[in-house]
Amino acid sequence: MPASTVCPPPATTPAQPLLAGWHDGFAALGPAFHTELRPTPLPAPYWVGTSADVGTLLGLPVGWPQRDDALQVFTGNVLLPGSRPLASVYSGHQFGVWAGQLGDGRAILLGETAGGQEVQLKGCGRTPYSRMGDGRAVLRSSIREFLCSEAMAALGVATTRALCITGSPQSVAREELETAAVVTRVAPSFIRFGHFEHFAARGQEAELRQLADYVIARYYPQCSGTSNPYAQLLQAVSERTAALLAHWQAVGFCHGVMNTDNMSILGLTIDYGPFQFLDAFDPGHICNHSDHLGRYAFNRQPGVAYWNLLCLAKALLPLIRDVEQAQAALDSYEPLFVEQFMARMRAKLGLRQARASDETLVDSLQQLLAKNRVDYTIFWRRLSRAVADGKDEPVRDLFADRAAFDAWLLQYKELLALDDKAIAADLMLKTNPCFVLRNHLAEQAIRAAKLGDLSVLQTLQRLLARPFDEHPGFEAYADFPPDWASSLSISCSS
Structure with missing residues (x-):
């Protein structure tokens, strides 16, 4: 088991509950939206990394990383009382092509906390939506997602969060044999554009309406009671997406897999796969080795987001019932993106x-x-x-x-x-960071972690938590990437 100077070995579990309670939230929508199932246990779990900030967000007790019940729960080996774990179903367009039914193939939602945060385990085994996959995540991609989720939050970019990573010696086959890991992800909701596309494609208007009403009631109450709440929902999502893309472009962030099933209905950055922060500025940079046609190149991201919104508009059209209103709901995207992008660039220029x-x-x-x-x-x-x-x-x-x-x-x-x-x-x-999660820095943390050394990960986590500070003595982490960084290949394999 790798040693860790930040996450000491679990001690005896105290009597204080780990989480006070759960709300039904998404689970209450019913079986058309998800399948209830338990995570698949992993042997000999150990801590890889934890986020104190996200622990506070969830209201976890002080010292939770030292508790064995926390380690077991966030690996998927033990369920907390009241948890109704489930995998949700959705569909979507991948690289611009309709892919049909997708769903949580390796993610299981444990539930929603009393504070309104959903807690999801990524990499905790097969679900009915795994599509021949093994349902596992590997240490390599889990470290990248954990670090980038928290780095983006520190930069002020709207994002899902990551509470922790747990690892296991269990082997997972990718291009080579790797070891398994689980990321505990946190967000107010993991609903994606693809959830709406799923029911629209199947002609299930009742379920489509139920989902839209749930999203409006929970996350966009300002849309309720308007003349066309579904058109208002589309406009609100469009505007959040425009603001998100403006922030990505200003900070130099490439997502890499902007499929409609990777687009958050709340305008959050979601699903950190082959992402990258730009090194040398190249508007046409492609960070995903699997993106052979460059669909998700850096300078195409704002346009792709609009295309994805068009797919969402099409899915919502049975509820909006007016093409012109649906188009009008999207009309604010481009001017708002330009306004938000220019505001961020002016701040970068002082x-x-x-x-x-x-x-x-x-x-x-x-x-x-x-x-x-x-x-x-x-x-x-x-x-x-x-x-x-x-x-x-x-x-x-x-x-x-x-x-x-x-x-x-x-x-x-x-x-x-x-x-x-x-x-x-x-x-x-305060606007232009000194430290971002460059690919070579993540790679150094991954290589060290595979050898049982978590110190590089811990150093990176500390620097990225305060990216605008100078951090004397750690200038190398803010320096130019080494020559070998250009040979790193980041794909959808994880």
């Missing part, structure tokens, strides 16, 4: 007031970044420091075409001079 020239300034900068293949995160951090310290050379050194960048910098400084420089620098340093 510009507090919107001006007509802003889009030109951002567009020309992105062209320079792409042409010079400038590291995206390092550029923004160095620019922030340049504004704070008045030293331009470190950021100028990133560009082969210095003359072109100097011309852009002159235009930028003219705008910056219209604002308070100290306030601009403070805004930039």
Whole structure:
């Protein structure tokens, strides 16, 4: 069993309950929406990583990572009283093609806490929706999901969360033999666009309406009582999705598998598979080795999100009953995306007031970044420091075409001079992270964990929890990626 300096071995289970109670929530929708079943146990589980913040969110007692009942529950070996574990059914489009019925093939929902958070185990065995899969997750992908969920939350990006990872020596066959792991995921809801597509494709209008009414009552009550609550629901989801995509694009995040079954009805980042934060800025970057046609390239993400919303609109049309109203519900997506994206880019530039020239300034900068293949995160951090310290050379050194960048910098400084420089620098340093979960950093944590060393994972988790701080002594984690990083291949296999 790997040693851990953060998660000590479980001690005797105290009398205090792990979780106070469960609400039925999604389970109350009935058997058309899910199948009740127990997780499949794993032998000899051990802690790989835990999130104190998510533990607090769930109201877990202090010291829960030292408890054997917590280890067993979050591995799927033991059920808590009142838990009604289930796997939900949904359908969806994958890489733009209708894939038919999908569903929770390796995820089981334990239930909803009294605080309104759903708790789900990913990798806890086969379900009726596994489609010939083994229902397991491997240590490699589980570490990536755990770290990125928490890193995105610290960046302020809307996301599902990750409470913990537990590992097991049980073998799992992928491209090679790996070991099993379980991620405990947390969100107000794991409902996806694909849940609606499932019932619409089958002509099950009663179930479609039941699902939509549940989502409106629980998560979008402002839509209730309007002239067309289902059109209002579509518009609300569209606007949350636009805001999410604007944040992805601003921070340089590539999702990699934007299938409709990976789109959250709450506008959360969900299902961390072959994701990546950009290294060198490349608008056409494809982070998923399985995406042979580049459907989910970085610069295509906003358009793909809109296409996915069109699929959701089609699914909701039997309830909306008016094509024009459905289209009108989507019309705010593009202008809101542009508005939100530009607001985030202005913050990255330290510009507090919107001006007509802003889009030109951002567009020309992105062209320079792409042409010079400038590291995206390092550029923004160095620019922030340049504004704070008045030293331009470190950021100028990133560009082969210095003359072109100097011309852009002159235009930028003219705008910056219209604002308070100290306030601009403070805004930039709180907006442009020093640390993101680069692929090579995740890979280093994975390689060490496979050898029983969890210290790299723990260091990364600590740095990513406060990504805007400098963390003296850990500068290497914010440096350029090594040459071997470009050879990393991240696919849908997990």
